[in-house]
Amino acid sequence: MVCKFFCWLYFLSKKSVVLLAFEAFFHQRECKGMIVMDTFEEKKQFIFDKIEELAVLHPMDYHRSMRARSGGSTRWLIDLRRLFLRSDTLDCITDVFWDIHEEKMPFQVGGLEVGAIPLVTAIVMKAAQRGINVNSFLVRKERKTSGLCNQIEGLLNEHPILVVDDLIHSGSSVERVRLALEQEERKITEAFFLIDYQVQRAREWSETHNIPYRSLFGLDEFSLVLSATDRKTWPQPNLECLWYYQAKDPNYVFNFPNSAPVCDQDHVYFGSDDHFVALNRKNGYTSWEYKTGRMKKGIFSSPLLHNGRVYFGAYDGNVYCLQAKTGKLVWRHTESDFIGSSPAYSAKHNMIYIGAEYQNPLHRGALLALDADTGKQHWWKPVKEFLHATPLYIDEHDMVVCGTNEGYVMALNAKTGKGLWSYQTEGSVKHGIAFDKERGRVYFGSFDGSIYGLDVKDGKEVFKLQTRNIVYATPLIVDHLLYCPSTEKRLYVINLDTCEIHYKYDARSKMYSSPDLLDGVVYWGCNDGTLVGVEPMTQDIKYWTRVAERLLSKPTMDEDGTIFINGAGGTLYAFKRLEAKE
Template sequence: MGAQFRRQFAISCAMMAMLVMVLPNGLSCYGDDWPVFQQNNQRNAKSLENLDSQKLSLAWTWKSSGPPESAWSGPAKWDAYAGIKGLKSMRNYDPVFHVVSVGDRVWFASSVEECVRCLDAATGKEIWVFYAEGPVRIAPAYADGKVYFGSDDGFAYCVDANHGQLVWKFQPRPTKRKVLNNGRLISQWPIRTGVLVDNGIAYFGASLLPWEKSYLCAVDALTGSHEGDGLYVNEMEDATMEGPMAIAPGKLLIAPQGRVPPQMFQVSDGKSLGSLSGGGGSFVVLTKDSVFHGPGNKTGWLTASNLQTRETVASFQSGNAMIVAGDTSLIQTDHAISAANYATRQSTWSTDCECPFTMALAGNTIFTGGQDQVVAYSANDGKRQGRIVVDGKAYGLAIANGTLFVSTDTGAIHAFRAGDQTVADNANDDSVAEPNSIENLEGLVPVPPFESNQLVNRWVFQRPHVQGLAVEDLAGDSTISVNGRIQLFRTGSFQSAKCDNSIGGYEVTRDVKSKLLPQRQFTAEAWVRIDEPLTWGGIIGCLQDNGDFERGWLLGYSDDR
């Protein structure tokens, strides 16, 4: 009984508001597209779209069968020698399923299901899916009716954008040898740069281990051939190319390398021009005269280098992201966003910002991604304009054709657009769409207080008592930790937390000795709506299960009682 309880939380229900324990066709283009990661091959995340953040509402949500499985586990918890916590990840290029969108189509890659999916941009309905033989970690690229991407299986792919049919695939180092990386069997030469298409040529790198050879490739975007002018497969030493590449058209190709600074290459022949100065990372932005990269190590910084000489010209402490729009540069840190004159670096404005993960510019609106939210600011003066609630860490933003797409580390993709929406339900065999899991906070009624001097614990599954993956204990000190993910739904004037086989559980403690459990009769009460009763189940309990012996108590039901 106990094992089953832990595995699936035993019920399919909505846990409403509180829990208390008391003693006793073809692509039609319109608007501005987002055809590649960060909108353009210079990775300068800006769109001509003008979105009013205060009028955006949820159109649909697509949900993966599991959260993204990143290639690397992230930075160390802290630098013991320097006494620094909050270290930056230099290989955080695949924390979410980044979206690209052209016309009425949306494409994204999955590191979980080893595929690229195409959705209808209006409804979120799946149109096609193409499976590779390894995780696909970098957002696909759209060009001339085709979609390009690379996989950990060692192949670069080109498929038809409308129907997902394979056009060509290319493996720079033909081999069947596999290596184990983060629990997955992959090629020793995975394609983790994505595929960048420029002027009819597809560029990508195959690389993993610095002591093994790597390959920089330029192939014909229509055929996949590497024979011809400007086409090549160059063998390299001491490289670890990973993260989306950027290009100065006809001149330079910049490849991030994770833990070490990016390398620069001549576009024409792939000749290496050496590495940039500064720290490592998978973040690169190009302007007409500079390249910005980061976030470096430790607490992080962005390095600005001259595009021609590769000399460092500036650094930006604690920088996470940068956008250059005209004569203005926008910089995002862990706690603020700021604007400055691009040429003189004279500060224009700065404002506090609790969303540190990513940012994108739509017209005069800056969208920033944070924990369970996206917050919008005016690009003119930095004033806060609006807030959208999402599920998880919002590392991915894309703006296309009147829609804001938000990708989070739970495996969700949310689509927001202006006006009243009929929320689409896009559940299928491989994914779960949870459109109503985004909370509409307007009109919520606070759950009435429960007055009792015998109250031990009280958990209210409603904002603001739910923060991230924690549910505040309003009566005691037993904060609930969510195993997996939490989904809050609107239920009349209140919110509810969904509990089913896909969620995991809500854990008070694993160490019963650390909690003062009742020693005599008590009452446990819950507001619950049962959608699908199981043979047995529970809402809250305290169980001991060593495989052979089970004991404890359980508030729940037996069959339909």
């Protein structure tokens, strides 16, 4: 009996310990905010309350201004990362996600950096807790330029694709994901967001691409209203990609202006890594390729078409002249070590002018004048540092104007190479020069972040306007306005009569693409894959679209109105214009 009594006491003590452990566990969860919620509505209400408490921000609460997408101030802001970086809210959000979508398995889930990273990761971990095996992926805003050069991180499988993000405003973020997947010949099946800003543009995007989406909440549920400025979005894309060419072994490492395409009646020509390519301009099929020598950087020189021949330089150190119809070599100038410059032509002297680079420490660069028929060198102008810039021949003054990596711009006699004047800046001048015949000026940008206007006769400064980052593009003159992109993510429009800034276009992306006036519209490309066309005098957007790759070259247009532009990795895109939608 005594033995049974002590056994009974031992059992009761163990039971008490277990009960106390359970009680302490649930108490601990409540203390940490991890309250057990059994129903979907309870979880949704918890998320809603946390958004109102933590994520809806007002300037008055922080004694600082808040910026809207438009660049102006805003009366409120929703920052859902404050929820994504908390264990209790993120756990509840992913619980709700799987309550909604578990019955739709199998699928794979992905999204755009940075907002989708914690969300996708937590969804995958919650799936494991529920005994679900799900694949995931992430899309970079810009392709990685080293290693595997991926834009999509992770491995796609055969399952349908569900894209997630914190919110949907105009649909621009999820459109980036769609474009990246399109290059992999994959489509989004469905999308999920926490908050829908309820903008018409997002609904139009969904209908256009036949991608349904669901959100937990609408903006109106938080008694928030977008301002007229924030509601204003770009029109629907109205440039349709007809075809695109992809290099066989693309190189995404070098992120600066690349070979701009040129067209004739039959072909579009451009440099693509270590091949110079001629494509049928109507369908993008390869007509011929010319393989240059071994090199790391490939061909960044923009070709020149003249009299049935195409001229260009390459980083194997050669200047090439090929027959445009067949790609057969006519001549090759071989005395340089590298060439990233693009050729200019003088009909008066039948000469090709191009910058060259050398490994000689005494003169690492030079401007060459070559015979257009034979490639024979007529003269050269050595400089101390590399000469990557593209020269400009000005027939009215019979001069060649060119920038240097040393930071100065020089004007030379086109026939003899004799120096006429030079102007020193505080940074490298690595791209082209624009000539203003009406005002007798030349315009260019420098790595010191300035846009310059000089008198063409003597090189004296007319104006100098400062931007916030390097300028690595050739300006464009349209009537009394000068268009010049900057890598500070703005394109400057300068009034040439007053020499003052007329307008700043906020591209939200760096620009290495030089603008051009094509059929009465100014077009240029951006590093986020956007191609923009604006009305020259008002800067109103007339045409635009977005692709997955960075657009790095000057655009051009053929006689049929097809627009061509070169992207990163030796990619060439062909677009046709659609009627603008209201």
